[in-house]
Amino acid sequence: MSKIEEALNKAKQSRNSNGTDLGVIKSDSSSIEQNGLNHLAPKKIQTQDISTVNEIALMDNGDILDNKELSELKIIHSEMDDEKVANTYRDLRTKLLQKSQGKNFIAMVTSCVDGQDSAMTSLNISTAFSFDERKTSLLIDCNLNNPKLDSLLNMETDKGLTDYMENESIEVDTIMHKTGIKRLKMIPAGMSREIATEYFTSLRMRKLMDGLLARYSDRYIFLESPPITESADTRILAELCDYVILVVPYGTSTENKIKDAVEAIGSEKLLGVVFTDIPERPRFSMSKLFKF
Amino acid sequence: MQLPFENVLRVLYGEVFARRNFIFILFSIISLSIVAVGSVWPKKYTSVAIIIADDSNILQPLMEGTAETTRVTNHGANAREILFGDIIMSQILKDAGWLDNNPSEVEQAQITENIKSKIKISGIGRDLIKIETRDNDPLRAYITAKRMSELFVKEGERSKINESQAAYDFIEKQVNEYLQKLTVVEKQLEEFRSNNPDARPGTDTEVSDRIRRLTTEIERTRLELRETFIRRDSLQDQLSGEAAITISMSREGQYRSKIADLQTRLETLRLDYRETYPDIIRLRHQIEDLKSSMGKEIKQRQTAKLRAQNEGAAYIDEAILLNPLYQQLRGEASSTETQIATLQARISEMNKMLEKEYERAKRIHGGEAALSNLTRGYQVNQEIYQDLLRRMERARVSKSLDEENQGLIYKIQEPARIPLIPTGIRFIHFAAAGIIFGLSVPIGLIYVMMQIDPRIRFSQIISSGMNIPVLAEIHQYSTNADKRKLEINLLLLAIGYVTIFCIYGYVGWLKSTGQL
Numbered sequence: 001m002s003k004i005e006e007a008l009n010k011a012k013q014s015r016n017s018n019g020t021d022l023g024v025i026k027s028d029s030s031s032i033e034q035n036g037l038n039h040l041a042p043k044k045i046q047t048q049d050i051s052t053v054n055e056i057a058l059m060d061n062g063d064i065l066d067n068k069e070l071s072e073l074k075i076i077h078s079e080m081d082d083e084k085v086a087n088t089y090r091d092l093r094t095k096l097l098q099k100s101q102g103k104n105f106i107a108m109v110t111s112c113v114d115g116q117d118s119a120m121t122s123l124n125i126s127t128a129f130s131f132d133e134r135k136t137s138l139l140i141d142c143n144l145n146n147p148k149l150d151s152l153l154n155m156e157t158d159k160g161l162t163d164y165m166e167n168e169s170i171e172v173d174t175i176m177h178k179t180g181i182k183r184l185k186m187i188p189a190g191m192s193r194e195i196a197t198e199y200f201t202s203l204r205m206r207k208l209m210d211g212l213l214a215r216y217s218d219r220y221i222f223l224e225s226p227p228i229t230e231s232a233d234t235r236i237l238a239e240l241c242d243y244v245i246l247v248v249p250y251g252t253s254t255e256n257k258i259k260d261a262v263e264a265i266g267s268e269k270l271l272g273v274v275f276t277d278i279p280e281r282p283r284f285s286m287s288k289l290f291k292f
Numbered sequence: 293m294q295l296p297f298e299n300v301l302r303v304l305y306g307e308v309f310a311r312r313n314f315i316f317i318l319f320s321i322i323s324l325s326i327v328a329v330g331s332v333w334p335k336k337y338t339s340v341a342i343i344i345a346d347d348s349n350i351l352q353p354l355m356e357g358t359a360e361t362t363r364v365t366n367h368g369a370n371a372r373e374i375l376f377g378d379i380i381m382s383q384i385l386k387d388a389g390w391l392d393n394n395p396s397e398v399e400q401a402q403i404t405e406n407i408k409s410k411i412k413i414s415g416i417g418r419d420l421i422k423i424e425t426r427d428n429d430p431l432r433a434y435i436t437a438k439r440m441s442e443l444f445v446k447e448g449e450r451s452k453i454n455e456s457q458a459a460y461d462f463i464e465k466q467v468n469e470y471l472q473k474l475t476v477v478e479k480q481l482e483e484f485r486s487n488n489p490d491a492r493p494g495t496d497t498e499v500s501d502r503i504r505r506l507t508t509e510i511e512r513t514r515l516e517l518r519e520t521f522i523r524r525d526s527l528q529d530q531l532s533g534e535a536a537i538t539i540s541m542s543r544e545g546q547y548r549s550k551i552a553d554l555q556t557r558l559e560t561l562r563l564d565y566r567e568t569y570p571d572i573i574r575l576r577h578q579i580e581d582l583k584s585s586m587g588k589e590i591k592q593r594q595t596a597k598l599r600a601q602n603e604g605a606a607y608i609d610e611a612i613l614l615n616p617l618y619q620q621l622r623g624e625a626s627s628t629e630t631q632i633a634t635l636q637a638r639i640s641e642m643n644k645m646l647e648k649e650y651e652r653a654k655r656i657h658g659g660e661a662a663l664s665n666l667t668r669g670y671q672v673n674q675e676i677y678q679d680l681l682r683r684m685e686r687a688r689v690s691k692s693l694d695e696e697n698q699g700l701i702y703k704i705q706e707p708a709r710i711p712l713i714p715t716g717i718r719f720i721h722f723a724a725a726g727i728i729f730g731l732s733v734p735i736g737l738i739y740v741m742m743q744i745d746p747r748i749r750f751s752q753i754i755s756s757g758m759n760i761p762v763l764a765e766i767h768q769y770s771t772n773a774d775k776r777k778l779e780i781n782l783l784l785l786a787i788g789y790v791t792i793f794c795i796y797g798y799v800g801w802l803k804s805t806g807q808l
Contacts, residue, residue, distance in 0.1 A: 072771050085769045092764040121766070245763065248754065254746045255758065262760060272761035275751040279306035280768045282778075 056136060056218070062178030073154060075181065076124050078131065089128035092274065096125075096220075099243065099271060106213055106241040107271070108142075108223040110234050112253040112261045117276050119148035121247045122224040130183035135218045138176070140187040142225045142237055144199075147189035149224055153179055160190025164208070165199045172211065200236040209240050228264045229257065235264055244269045249277040295750055300742075303749050307738050316785050318734040320792055323726035330722025331799050335714035337430035341441035342706040343371070343421040345448075371421045371444060372413045374451070380443045381407070387439045388432050407436070420705065430711045437708035448702040456694040460687040467684050470677040477670045484666055488659040496660065499653045506646045510639060517635040520628055527625040534618045544593070547586040554579050719803045723796050 070077040076086040096107065109122035122139060129137040140161060141149040150157055157177050164175045164187075176185045199205055212221055223241055228234040238244050244265045248258060262270060308315065374380065381404050385391055390403050412424040423440050427433035558575040565572055742749060755762040770778065 068772075072773065074769050074771055076769075082769075085767060088764050088766050095763055124766075246760075248748065251745070251747050251749050253748055255748065255753065258748070258754065258758065258760070262758075270760070272763040273751075273754050274764045274766060275754065275762055276766040278765060278767045279310040280770060281302065281306045281309060 056133060056183060059136070059183065060178065061180075061182045063180060064182060065180040070181070073152065074120065075153075076127055085124075086128075089124050090131070092125060093128040093131075096243070096271070104213060104217055104220050105243060106209060106221040106223065107243040107245055108225050108234070108237055108241040109245045109247060110225045110228045110238075110261075110265075111247040111249065112227060112229060112257045113249060114227055114230065115249060115252070116148055116152070117249040118227070118247045119143070119152055119224050121245070121274055121276055122222045123149060123152055125245070126184055126220070126222045127181055129220045130181060133183065135220060136183040136185070136216060137220045137222065138185050138187065138212060139179070140221065140223050141189045142200075142223045142233065144189050144233070145226065145231075149186060150188055153186065155179070155186075155188075157186075157188040158191060160188035162190030162199070164190070165202065165204060168204070172208065200233055200240065206240065228261050238265055238269055241269070243271040245271050246273045248273050248275050250275065250279065252277075295752060299750060299752065304735075304739055304742065307742060307749075308735055311734075311738060312785060313781070315731070315734040315738075316788055318737075319730035320788065322733055323730035323792060324795065326722055326726035326729060327796060327799055330717075330719050330726070331803065333717060333719070333722065334428055335718070336426050336428065336716040337433045337711040338424055338426050338715040339430070339433040339437035339708045339711050340425075340706070341423045341437045341704065341708040342416070343423065343441055343444060344703050344705040345419050345421060346703055369415070371415070371423075374447050375411075375413060375423070375440055375444055376408055377447075380440070380447060383443055384436055384439055388435045411436070411440070423708075425708075426715075430714075434708055434710040441704050441708060445702045445704060453691075453694045456687070456691045460684070460691045463680060463684045463687045467677070467680045470673060470680055474670070474673045474677050477666065477673055481663075481666045481670055484659075484663060488655075488663070495656050496653070499649055499656060503646060503649045503653065506642055506649065510642045510646065513635055513639050513642065517632060517639065520632050520635060524625060524628040524632065527621055527628060531618065531621045531625060534615060534621060544586055544589045547582050547589065551579055551582045551586070554582065719800055723800060726796070 065073070065075075067077045067079050071080070076089055078086065080086050096105075107125075109118050109125065111118035119141075126137040126139045129135050139149060141147045142161065144162060147160075149155075155177065159170060159175050161175065164170045164172070175187050175190070177188060179186045209221070212219065221241075223237055225231070225234040225237050228238070228244075228246075246258075246261055246265065258273070384407065385400065385403065388407075390407075391400070395403065410426040412422075412426075414422050414424075416422050421444075423437055423444070425433045425436040425440065427436065554575055558572060558579070561569065561572050561575065567573075748754060751762045751765050754760050
């Protein structure tokens with residue numbers, strides 16, 4: 001445990017200290033993926049979108065978490081021991097892109113039950129989008145009462161969505177935080193605790209969303225929201241976004257609960273269900289046994 | 293919605309793995325408690341003796357139909373009746389050492405019931421009787437089985453002999469009874485016969501035959517009598533019309549007729565011839581001669597008549613003769629009279645005989661009913677008596693068969709042995725049950741929970757059952773720290789299982805060496 005804590009603390013420190021560094025990519029750990037993707041990417045796209053790629057490459061990603069740290073945070077990365085989970089998220093990304101026909105979108109991730117599953121899923125989906133170096137993703141924590149992304153990313157944030165809504169002097173850039181994952185930024189719930197449903201119905205919120213979506217055509221926005229069956233906020237949020245992804249954790253929800261959630265979302269926005277938290281079944285192999 | 297079994301199994305596996313600690317705890321509780329029960333479970337020893345009831349020996353075909361070998365259809369039930377009897381049970385109590393502590397009567401009865409409950413007697417097939425005794429003490433089980441089989445064979449022989457003896461005695465008694473009856477009937481029959489000599493079979497027809505014959509005879513005789521009367525009458529008629537005497541032609545008459553005859557011839561000749569014709573002369577001479585002879589005759593008769601008158605003697609004229617026809621008729625008439633008398637006598641005689649026969653027939657009819665009654669009784673008794681006599685002989689042979697131990701024989705086919713290995717539920721069974729139940733109960737509980745719990749564990753229910761697209765199925769993602777924790781957990785579980793098996797082994801070893 002101490003080791004993990006050490007690593008996390010180190011990561012936090014470095015991120016905080018280098019928070020304002022501009023454009024310098026620490027390419028030690030991420031170069032492999034980048035190179036790999038460069039190789040695989042079709043040449044046409046490479047020439048066409050070269051400016052975008054350059055722009056994204058120059059983006060300030062802050063202090064990048066290495067694979068080990070990502071693993072500890074249960075965030076997918078490209079060099080996982082068990083590639084199955086990462087591949088699942090990649091498939092999910094492909095499905096979403098197919099659905100949107102390549103256009104960027106706002107997708108809300110919600111769950112039927114309370115818990116970390118929707119936050120975890122939204123984090124990993126946005127991470128999967130950020131694997132692609134021609135895309136960026138933005139994660140907004142809309143679970144104002146009970147924000148989870150900060151702790152999941154092991155971050156301490158100051159200004160967030162509520163602050164932006166309350167104080168019109170705050171710029172969008174100040175609430176967008178680096179996550180330590182390349183091409184993934186995050187807007188936390190915020191420090192203000194005076195929370196009203198009206199935030200999400202306000203014009204400012206709509207403007208924010210439109211602005212975020214319009215600013216970069218390769219930015220994909222994910223909203224992490226409280227369980228839809230328990231929160232009115234989430235239903236309002238569903239109005240603001242293009243797609244809704246319903247997270248159903250294994251062995252937690254009855255059919256009726258899912259039906260209620262689907263009804264609340266409405267069939268036109270619901271993209272589908274992500275069935276998560278399936279218990280891991282150990283596969284015993286001889287080599288593992290000997291190693292053990 | 294019907295889920296593929298493979299999916300169910302996969303999910304079950306995941307659940308089982310996730311709840312491995314729960315399974316281990318339940319496993320250790322269940323298996324250790326079962327082993328604890330097994331360690332104090334008493335050992336049971338079983339000794340088996342098999343008795344063969346051999347009723348198909350070489351004698352059977354030889355004695356077929358003559359002797360009845362004692363047959364027992366249900367050997368098992370029979371054996372139970374014999375073995376659980378007081379005689380054998382008290383003997384067993386003594387021999388197996390139950391009476392060493394001098395138990396009271398009540399205790400003895402309890403022990404007897406207890407032993408009975410531990411003894412299993414069953415018929416195997418048709419001929420075999422299996423005696424199984426169970427006891428905590430192998431030696432006692434052995435002694436009980438051994439003594440039971442021995443006593444059973446002995447008792448079986450005894451009862452068999454008794455049975456055939458009883459059968460023989462019974463039949464003999466019956467024979468004697470019938471013999472007496474038969475004798476009585478025979479005597480009655482004899483008496484009746486001597487009183488009624490006519491009472492023979494067939495007398496009846498004989499008598500009626502005789503009556504018929506007599507009747508015809510009488511008829512015939514009567515007819516004859518009537519005929520004879522008619523003949524007598526006609527004879528008398530003839531007799532009255534006939535002269536008793538006829539006058540015969542005398543010598544004088546003969547001469548005269550001769551003369552007349554010659555005279556006629558002379559007359560005839562004179563028609564043609566002269567007097568001188570020789571024939572006429574000879575005829576004349578002859579007539580002359582005849583005339584002179586006639587005169588002489590007349591003269592002789594007159595002299596004889598005169599002399600008879602003078603001397604007073606009867607004179608019978610030669611010329612007078614008795615009529616022969618009259619004579620004959622008279623004779624016939626008299627013989628007819630005789631015949632009539634004879635016939636009449638015969639008729640009266642025959643009538644008398646007929647009457648006698650009638651009387652006899654009447655007597656015969658009365659006796660016949662009594663006779664047939666007596667005869668019938670006699671025949672029935674005789675038949676039964678003969679049958680019984682035959683049976684008695686067979687019973688005698690059967691009895692000697694049984695006495696010489698032929699016929700149904702109880703033999704000890706497989707003698708009891710001292711059991712070395714305990715039977716029934718042994719420790720190894722408890723150990724196996726501990727493992728099986730220890731694993732199957734928690735896994736079964738998890739399975740039942742899965743089935744009952746309405747919360748969704750299968751993505752197919754969402755995709756196929758509810759028609760909502762499932763975009764992805766995401767498994768739990770473990771960090772290195774989680775993996776390390778899992779490894780430690782698995783190691784601890786392995787140690788736990790090994791410990792439980794060690795306990796198994798230790799308890800098993802203690803059991804096998806008899807320390808527990």
